[in-house]
Amino acid sequence: MITFKEKSPETKKLVSDICSWAAIGLAVVYFVLLAFGGLIFGKDSLFYRSINLFSGAGDYNVPLRIVSIIFFVLTVSLVLRLLLDWIATFMTKGKAFINLTVNVIRCVAVIVIIFMILKVCGVDTVTLLAGVGIIGLIVGLAAQPLIEDIL
Numbered sequence: 001m002i003t004f005k006e007k008s009p010e011t012k013k014l015v016s017d018i019c020s021w022a023a024i025g026l027a028v029v030y031f032v033l034l035a036f037g038g039l040i041f042g043k044d045s046l047f048y049r050s051i052n053l054f055s056g057a058g059d060y061n062v063p064l065r066i067v068s069i070i071f072f073v074l075t076v077s078l079v080l081r082l083l084l085d086w087i088a089t090f091m092t093k094g095k096a097f098i099n100l101t102v103n104v105i106r107c108v109a110v111i112v113i114i115f116m117i118l119k120v121c122g123v124d125t126v127t128l129l130a131g132v133g134i135i136g137l138i139v140g141l142a143a144q145p146l147i148e149d150i151l
Contacts, residue, residue, distance in 0.1 A: 073109050115129065
């Protein structure tokens with residue numbers, strides 16, 4: 001059996017391109033459903049209430065809402081990171097700050113996904129958010145010398 005490591009660079013590039021285009025296609029389909037799903041399925045349909053994160057619907061399909069949360073947050077995070085990478089190509093200074101911002105966006109996206117999934121599952125996230133705020137304050141104070149060196 002041939003593993004992925006044994007394949008040629010052309011095959012790896014082809015697989016990577018196919019995965020990238022599939023992800024872009026899924027993102028387009030998701031955002032079209034998000035924008036026009038109320039017209040297609042009706043605003044009261046369970047499917048539309050489950051994928052629409054902004055509806056505030058009380059009754060929704062939990063697994064579909066979780067998948068929708070993950071897909072939405074990761075897509076927005078990816079678009080922001082790609083935009084920052086594109087901006088970094090035109091900069092001569094400050095690329096380290098852009099890279100730091102990209103990493104912060106990645107971490108914040110994961111934290112947002114975790115909190116939103118916990119909220120969908122019925123967990124009260126207010127106390128958890130306060131704890132994360134305190135931890136963020138500690139990390140921020142500890143990283144202050146590092147940030148001063150970067151800037």
